Amino acid sequence: MSTATPVADLALRVRERLAVRHPGVPVGELVTLPGGHSGLTYSVTAGEAAYVVKAVPPGQRPVGRNDVLRQARVLRALAGSAVPVPGVAVVDEAQPAWFAMEFAAGEAIEPILDEPEMAAATARARMLDSARVLRTLHDTDVSGPALEAPEPLDAAGELERWSRTMHAVPDELRPGGDELLTSLADDVPDGLPPVLLHGDFRLGNILYAGERATAVVDWEIWSVGDPRIDLGWFLLFADHHNFPQLGRAVPGLPTEAELLDTYRAGGPALPAMNWFRALGRMKMAAIMGHNLRRHREGKHHDPDQERLPPTIAAMIRTARDLLG
CATH class of the missing domain: 3.90.1200.10 (Aminoglycoside phosphotransferase (APH), C-terminal lobe)
Known part of the structure; x- marks a missing residue:
C-alpha cells in the first residue's frame, strides 16, 4: 500500500499516465488552480503541452459535483462537435478517480459582475x-x-x-x-x-x-x-x-x-x-x-x-x- 500523501499519490499517477502520452519529455508538478467549487483542480505541463486535472477529493465519494468521470463523459461526447470544449486526454477510473483535459486558452468573465471590467x-x-x-x-x-x-x-x-x-x-x-x-x-x-x-x-x-x-x-x-x-x-x-x-x-x-x-x-x-x-x-x-x-x-x-x-x-x- 502506498504511504504517499493523497496529493503526492495523485501526482504520481498523473505523471505516469502523461509520461506514456508524452514519452521522453518532462512532466511538471501539479499546481492548484484557484476558483474551483467542486473536486480538486490542478494544472500540469508535459513538455510544451498543458493540461487541467480534475480529481475526486480524498475520502469523498465520487458523486454529484465530485463525479469527475461524469464530467469527462460529457466532454468526450461533445468532442468534435460544434460546441467548443476541452479535449479529454487521460481518464483514470481507479479511485480516487481523475481525468486530464487539454488546457484551453481564454478568459471567462461575467461582464456585470466580474473583474476586470470588459470593454x-x-x-x-x-x-x-x-x-x-x-x-x-x-x-x-x-x-x-x-x-x-x-x-x-x-x-x-x-x-x-x-x-x-x-x-x-x-x-x-x-x-x-x-x-x-x-x-x-x-x-x-x-x-x-x-x-x-x-x-x-x-x-x-x-x-x-x-x-x-x-x-x-x-x-x-x-x-x-x-x-x-x-x-x-x-x-x-x-x-x-x-x-x-x-x-x-x-x-x-x-x-x-x-x-x-x-x-x-x-x-x-x-x-x-x-x-x-x-x-x-x-x-x-x-x-x-x-x-x-x-x-x-x-x-x-x-x-x-x-x-x-x-x-x-x-x-x-x-x-x-x-x-x-
Whole structure:
C-alpha cells in the first residue's frame, strides 16, 4: 500500500499516465488552480503541452459535483462537435478517480459582475455569441451511447429540487420566498423535448479569446431536460439590476429579448419563458441564501456574503413580478 500523501499519490499517477502520452519529455508538478467549487483542480505541463486535472477529493465519494468521470463523459461526447470544449486526454477510473483535459486558452468573465471590467463592445459580442453557443449545445444529439444520458429533468423536477434548497434557507433571509414557490408550483408549464443542459451556462463558464469562444467549462451539474431551464438561468446575467450592490451597468449589453431572439434564430417560439425566468431567479436566491446562511452560522467565513441580502430580495421580488 502506498504511504504517499493523497496529493503526492495523485501526482504520481498523473505523471505516469502523461509520461506514456508524452514519452521522453518532462512532466511538471501539479499546481492548484484557484476558483474551483467542486473536486480538486490542478494544472500540469508535459513538455510544451498543458493540461487541467480534475480529481475526486480524498475520502469523498465520487458523486454529484465530485463525479469527475461524469464530467469527462460529457466532454468526450461533445468532442468534435460544434460546441467548443476541452479535449479529454487521460481518464483514470481507479479511485480516487481523475481525468486530464487539454488546457484551453481564454478568459471567462461575467461582464456585470466580474473583474476586470470588459470593454462594452466585447461584452455585447460575447453575450450574443454565447446565446448561439447555447443553441448549438441544445441541438446536440443526446441519444448516443457515449453520453449515457440520465433521465430527463422536467420543469416540475427542477422546481422540486431547488425548492428544497430554498426551504433550507431561514425565512428572514428570503422574504417572499414561500409565496414565490407557491406561485411557481401553481403554474408549471408543459415541457419541451429534452436537450443536453449545461446547468450553469453563462459567460463566467465560457472561455473567450477576444470575441471567439474557445471552451465551455465547468460541467459539474450537466443534465438532460427542458432547454428553457438553461435559458432562464443564462438570461439572469444580462441585466445588472438583477444584482443590487453587486452588479454594474455595461452599456450596450444585449437585453434578455435580444438574447432570446439570437438563441431562437427565427425558430419556434419558446412558450412560458417568464416562468423559467422566474425559476432562474428563485434558484439564484436559494443559492445566495444558502451561502449567506453558512457564513452566518460560521460554517464558511466570508464577510462578502453580507452584500447578498438586497440581491436575494430583488431576485424573489422580480420573479414574483414575472409571474404576474
